[in-house]
Amino acid sequence: MLDTGKTLKKRLEEIELLIQFAVPEQEIGKAREFIERFKEDEFALNVIKDYYMTLPDAREETLLKIRVVEEKEQVFLLLLSTAIHHYFYLTNDEGGIFLGEWQEGICDKQVLKFFDYSSPESFGKIKKNIENCREYLPLERMDEDVCPSCGVKSSMLHTLGCPVEVCPWCGGQLNRCNCRFEQLEVEELNDETRLEELEEKLQKKGRIPYAREQRPTFMTEE
Ligand SMILES: [Zn+2]
Ligand SMILES: [Zn+2]
Structure with missing residues (x-):
């Protein structure tokens, strides 16, 4: 927490650099608009940075929405959405990992168990619609x-x-x-x-x- 201002600024610079490679030129404006909403939210910026660094499936698409699928004990199962695709992303304050796409559901047994699901099927039943997952709001962790x-x-x-x-x-x-x-x-x-x-x-x-x-x-x- 010592240098929050500095960390945020650095994170924003890193993301700015990444999007220039990761996003088609005509979409950079949209990407920046999204990032602007989270410019004071270190948690969200870390997620956004990881998205643009990783670019799941090497698809060069702009990140447009972060949703919360599950949260427990500071571990978040998020859904990162572009205009076309939705990626599961599991994260705590130390780092994150992509877990595949929405339509495949969650198959990782440990992840299911952690969030109290008995099977991939029960996860699929409860999380039937993307609309069931609420949007992550800037600074909500504050x-x-x-x-x-x-x-x-x-x-x-x-x-x-x-x-x-x-x-x-x-x-x-x-x-x-x-x-x-x-x-x-x-x-x-x-x-x-x-x-x-x-x-x-x-x-x-x-x-x-x-x-x-x-x-x-x-x-x-x-
Ligand atoms: Zn005491
Ligand atoms: Zn506490």
């Missing part, structure tokens, strides 16, 4: 009702380890204060069993779910 770090919605528990979670013992930042060491009577914390023990103690004490007041101010200031 939504105040969503934890900016782990992505849970208001009044839900953070993913354990999320830096936004408030410590129920001292009211500080749970992954920064000393309470976790004091509670476990250890100097450091690096093994699974101790983590489970901590989780239990946290649950007993009562974990503090996400609320918009917890949004760290540094995230909006920078």
Whole structure:
């Protein structure tokens, strides 16, 4: 988060360069218009950049829409659409991967299981129409009702380890204060069993779910 402005600018420059090779000249205007909508959205820009770098099936088509097919624990199954084709794209904050086209559905067992589908058929049944998938809106991941770090919605528990979670013992930042060491009577914390023990103690004490007041101010200031 340190240099958001700089990162965005760099990302936009990279995309600008890519589209000049990836998109037929008469469509560059349209490509730029789309990118303009997301110019402050780092998540979307990363997706757009990856699309133009990868150009699925080497088709030189302008990206016109990003839809959200599924989202869970900061993992997004997106649908990237041109005027003619629709590509599945699976991504978290670390990177993304193309999974084929809409009409083929999702066949990857791990992906299906992660999003709680029992089979490719059940996925196809639930996601019958592209119109069932909502459009990704610029900056939606900056939504105040969503934890900016782990992505849970208001009044839900953070993913354990999320830096936004408030410590129920001292009211500080749970992954920064000393309470976790004091509670476990250890100097450091690096093994699974101790983590489970901590989780239990946290649950007993009562974990503090996400609320918009917890949004760290540094995230909006920078
Ligand atoms: Zn969180
Ligand atoms: Zn504490």
